[in-house]
Amino acid sequence: MKKADPDGVIDTFQAATTAALDDWRLIDDALIPLGLHIRRRAASDAFLALAVSWEFFISTWVVAAVNRDTSKAIARLEGQMQDHALNELGLPASTLSSSLVTTSHLNLSAVRSVLDRRDWNIVIRYQKELDTVAGKWLAGPYEARAKAITAYQFAPALVVRVIRNALAHQSLGAIKEANEVVRKNSTPPALRYSGVRSLGVDGWGRYLLSSSVPTPRIAALHDELIALSERLRS
Template structure:
């Protein structure tokens, strides 16, 4: 039975991200109305945010499928803990071989991790290690856990700016403004103005130039770089 390849998932994301960026640049160069350029940039950014979420979910599922040993241990331990802690069954009366398969098919992994087909979503940096410790084996656990808080900032910023643009709620706008002003945010993504950005302000932000590169392009490049951190030799 052929197993999924997490590295193939990375290659696909990096290539599609590059293609999408090139397409946006062609469209942007053809537009002369600034309002339309901002709207197109916003749409391209939302597509990028969804693409990242889909990519990470596919990589996590592929990694568990590639080596299911940690997942088997975790799932076996849960009913044992429930039996001994909640039901007060003596440890000597609990089977240690509840799960008899040592490899999970791709379909089974999807069923376990993403039963509603909504993607496996890791929202905050701390979620990476929590997921890795529970589900990922050996090298895959190491790669995901090794991503630092700073390296995760572009992923966090992508989610927060997406929420500001898509939900347009007061709380979403405030969280994005607060987080992207922090000194811990990479300078290329950081807000440097004192005013609070509204929805139109975030559209302007995506087209603003940092180091001769529009921020939308920076996001494409940063997420591709983050994806490469998950590559296992």
């Protein structure tokens, strides 16, 4: 049975993200004569594509990592099944087999059915959630790499999520959360915002394309997520 390649998932994400950044640069250069408004719209579109790409990547990587080494997943499922049989169904221990899971490996379809039953991607919003997923389901080098990532190192993914929510939902709560996150000292300097005014829906285009920082934040976000994905490499 061929197993998934978590490092291959990383390679695919990094190549696609690099290509997307190159595309945005070409588009931005072409839009200069049309003014900042159109360029900011293009930067926002590129950002939303990046946000979706990251969410798909992290979900795909987790599934691939579990499929690559299913030892912890099988042990966890075995424990859950034993507990259900004994405590929920009330079966005597003497009636149970020593092993209720009859396979030594879970294929990709089985891993997805366990971790992502609704096929909506595995949602990892914070570093603590990555740590929890790693502790429950990942094994070997994949668990080690995921659990080694700190909250500060995971911050770019958090920034992407909250700005995505602000742009997609445009709710007061989402906009407030995004403003709070980008002002925190725990946010990397390249992504931090220290302006006096809070950023509204239209303000995120200015944030992404700001010339007040050495690298436009839209480019920095691409680079930061590539670097974060590399931390997961086994």
